[in-house]
Amino acid sequence: MSTQNTITQPYWLPLSSVLNPQSKKQQALIGFDEEFVDIVDYILRITHRIWEQKNIGLCYRYYADVCPVFTLGAYGENIEDVIQGTLKTIAAFPDRSLIGENVIFSEDGNEHYYSSHLISSVMSNTGNSEFGPATNKTGRVTTIADCVCFENKIVKEWLVRDNGFLVKQLGLSIINVAKHMAKVPSKEKHTLWLNEEFTRVQAIDHRTPSTPILDGELAAFAHNWLDTLFNQKQFAKIHDFYSLTATQQWPSGRMATGLAQINGVFIQFFANCPDAKLTVDHLAITPFDESTTDVAIRWSLAGHFNPQSDELSELKNLPYFVLGASHLRIKNQKVIEEVTVFDEVALLANLFRAHALNSQTELEVNA
Amino acid sequence: MINAIIDLYTKADIKTISGKLLRSSRWQQHHFTAMGSLQAQPLWLDFLAQYGVSELISKTHSKGSELETLQLVLQPKKLLKPVRLSFVIKYNSTFIKSVKCVVDTLLLANNEFTGEASNNTLVIPKLPKSDPIMVSDLDNQLHPTTFHATPSDICELPTQIAETLNNWWQIWQLNNLANFESVYIKSADVILAGSNETQSKDALLNCHLAFSQSLSRRYAQLETVQFDSASNQVTICWTLDGTFNAKNVRVRQQILTVITFTNTLISSEVMQFDTLALNQQFAL
8 A cells, every 4th residue: 555655755844734634544554543644644743742742641652561762872661761751851851842854664564664753853951951950052953763663653763863963052062961971870771782782783794795684776775885984984985875065964063065075074983983883774765756765774883982082082992882873865876965863972971881880890800 | 935035134024934934944044053933033033133124225036946046235224334145045835945044244243333333243242153063174185086066067057157167166176266367257246245345356366365374275065056047147055164274173164156147257256155153153
């Protein structure tokens, strides 16, 4: 029943149309509430209801009781974790908007839908948050929420948010906030997950091309993009992947247009982790219009930290793990727009935690 | 859409322009990106509050295949001299998706209020906090094996105009300053940020040389090029990256150039950028 070209596309839609879809049902959505016309509509409307209408309790309706939520900063296991996290964030940022910019999705044979939701938020920090005391400043932030949806419920989620860019707009230093966050110890399951993921990614042979997890030209393109640039660091090949005026948004305010600037972003970022290896963990491909296609990639990167700032020198060579997601808009076999998101604050906080743990262990050994 | 923008400044009509913006629309002004009318309204209100409702002195409008350009010269009630605002707009029949608005803040700072004198120190504190972007250092050399956009690469142009425009771009990308003599007609009019007076092309040469003195390891990058065949006009959005020598910090200036051709040569050029926003963004 999937009729992809008539699936909801929010790019030109006002909120009033998002909330009142007029099209007929586009996907079977077995087990989902009848009101939803397609998976994009489901994601956009439940996000609005939970976050913007502040119906946090609707998580009970739209999340499974057991719903692992993976972020670089924390791991949640069940519905109560989701509700508590949502409430805390809304209290610290009470006017947070969640503007659904795009939903790229895939559908598997057993009625599971996988959505990758690109969200922009504008939010004022009027309450104390995980970053520290209220700053009373407003910022905008980009999030990518990857969800597995089954019978009207989200059953698994990977959440990446560009907290680095947000923190800078709040007038705070990423390093100071990371140090502050590192004072809160990680839960055991989170540490376990980080360690397992680090080991998994480090074990790959990054010099050989990865096996595409989907068929088709664009899936091969996405794998090739990541293999060539992230794993093999062949930055001279950027012109094979990007159009001459492609735009690129990377975390913490790294913005680029065109091949030279994009090259600069890659080289400066990978200098932080020169031995980085990367795995493609999920891929979804959705048409955007007649001539362009959107690709969502969730990926994991692991290596060792090579700090570019003196303030971080004590963290040198510590295991460096990133949970990231990228949305690519592709035209004529070239990326014309890229949004890549990961949480650089959580990344540094994890490094500070690991350093503190190592120091403590050393002290104990010496004692 | 164009009228909604004009009415914003001349009638303080915030409602109409707000209704044209989606929540996901971007309004870029003073190197700050506002999302939707919620964040854009403070920008508009600040302008109205500081300078008053304006009288429209002149407007020019051109249409490219994807973007439209609007240039306004406004006489705000509280200022003695006119100011210039330029817009590059992406919209469909109902909504605006993005606006890049360049306010000539030097012109504002050099202006005079009807009651008191204006200057940089009065203008900068009123600017929104610019986006905290990171300008990654890069290899600014144009190696033979690397690829760098030229106007004709990214916009369909008539052959002769393409040639002139590519040569114009070489002035900024390759420092081919001799091209000033070949791409302009002798009496070409130039309007440059900081002044509303028409100048000769020498003003552009001086501007180029000023950039070269303050910024080292420069790199010019095209963002968009739009051609309006009816008016023989090209709008170019581009950026200039460089290391600001006085502070050894990488910066990125956003620049908007509108070029009008007579036959195949440039007869007029408007070059706009927001100097004070750049100063604020990178603490220069």
